Amino acid sequence: MSAAPAVEISSLVKRYGTVSAVDGLSLRVAAGSITAVIGPNGAGKTTTIEICEGFRRPDSGVVRVLGLDPSRDGAALRPRVGVMLQEGAGFYPGARPAELLTHLARLHAHPLDVAMLMSRVGLGDLRAPLRRLSGGERQRVALAAALVGRPELVFLDEPTAGLDPAARRSTWALLAELRSAGVTVVLTTHLIDEAERLADHVVIVDAGRVLAEGTPAELTSGVSDDVIRFGGPPRLDVASLRAALPDGAVVREVTPGAYEVAAVVDPRLLATLTSWCAANDILAEGLQVGHRSLEDVYLELIGAGRSAP
Ligand SMILES: Nc1ncnc2c1ncn2[C@@H]1O[C@H](COP(=O)(O)OP(=O)(O)OP(=O)(O)O)[C@@H](O)[C@H]1O
Numbered sequence: 101m102s103a104a105p106a107v108e109i110s111s112l113v114k115r116y117g118t119v120s121a122v123d124g125l126s127l128r129v130a131a132g133s134i135t136a137v138i139g140p141n142g143a144g145k146t147t148t149i150e151i152c153e154g155f156r157r158p159d160s161g162v163v164r165v166l167g168l169d170p171s172r173d174g175a176a177l178r179p180r181v182g183v184m185l186q187e188g189a190g191f192y193p194g195a196r197p198a199e200l201l202t203h204l205a206r207l208h209a210h211p212l213d214v215a216m217l218m219s220r221v222g223l224g225d226l227r228a229p230l231r232r233l234s235g236g237e238r239q240r241v242a243l244a245a246a247l248v249g250r251p252e253l254v255f256l257d258e259p260t261a262g263l264d265p266a267a268r269r270s271t272w273a274l275l276a277e278l279r280s281a282g283v284t285v286v287l288t289t290h291l292i293d294e295a296e297r298l299a300d301h302v303v304i305v306d307a308g309r310v311l312a313e314g315t316p317a318e319l320t321s322g323v324s325d326d327v328i329r330f331g332g333p334p335r336l337d338v339a340s341l342r343a344a345l346p347d348g349a350v351v352r353e354v355t356p357g358a359y360e361v362a363a364v365v366d367p368r369l370l371a372t373l374t375s376w377c378a379a380n381d382i383l384a385e386g387l388q389v390g391h392r393s394l395e396d397v398y399l400e401l402i403g404a405g406r407s408a409p
Contacts, residue, residue, distance in 0.1 A: 112161035123308030182251035208249035
C-alpha cells in the first residue's frame, strides 16, 4: 500500500440550514484498500461521499481525493474516479444499459469492454431500458457505470442495497478483485456483515462525526467483553441470573428464548452460569462462547434501539 492516502478528510463540516449533516468529520483512506463507512440513516455518509465526489461543497474543512480538491479539480479527477450513486440516480431512464455504458466508455481513454463488464456484473445482454429494470438490475448498471472507465478509486453508495444474496456475494468478489488490482474502494453500507467481511478499514459515523474506526478485528477486539449465547425457555428470570454473575455482566433475552451474557468470560463465570441453569432446571441449549461481532459493537456505539441500520 502506498503511503499517500487516496482520500484525506479533515474537520469536514456541511450544514443544510440548521441541520449539521457533517459535523467535524476526519478520516483517511489508504490507497489500495476497501474502506466501509457505516452509520444510521441520516448520519452524514452520503453527504461526505458526495463532497468527495465533487457534487457538494463543504462549508469548512479540507478534502483531498488523490491529492486533489474535488470542488476545484473535478476535471482532473473525473477520469480517475468512479462514482456509484444511490439507486443509479441521474441516468437517463430511456437508455438501455449497453447504450449508457458505451456512452460512458467513450468519455474514458482506456475503458473496459462493455459486453465483458455487463456479463461480470450479472447483466448479461439485458436490453430493456433503465426505467423497466428491477431495482437490483439498476444497481448493477450503476456499479458497471462506476467501473467502466478503469478508475483508480471508486466511491460506491450502498452498492449491494436491494441485491439478492447471490448477487451480493458476486459483488463482494468483484470488489475484492478490484482491490487486488490496486483500486481503492470507498463504500457505504447498512449491512454490517458486509463491512466486516469485505473492508480493510471500517469507519462508524453518527451525527456527522466519526465514532470509531479501525480494521474489523481492531473494532471488535478493543472490547474486552466476550459474549455467551444460549437458548432456553422464554422469559427466564434474567435479573436472577444477572445477580448470580460477577459485577459488570450484562444479561439479556435477545428474542424469546435466546439469551446473551456479555462479560469477561473465564471458566469460573461459565461454571456459575451453568450452575444457575442447573439450579433452575434449565438445559442451556447451543451454549456458545464467542467474540462480539462488529454489529454488537456498532449497536453499542450508536446506542442500541435508537435507530435500526
Ligand atoms: N439537500 C439537502 N437538504 C437538506 N438536508 C439534507 C440534504 N441532504 C441531506 N440532508 C440531511 O443531512 C443529513 C445527512 O444526510 P445523508 O444523506 O448524508 O445521511 P446518510 O448517512 O447517507 O443516510 P442514509 O443512510 O439514510 O443514506 C440528514 O439529516 C439529511 O436529512
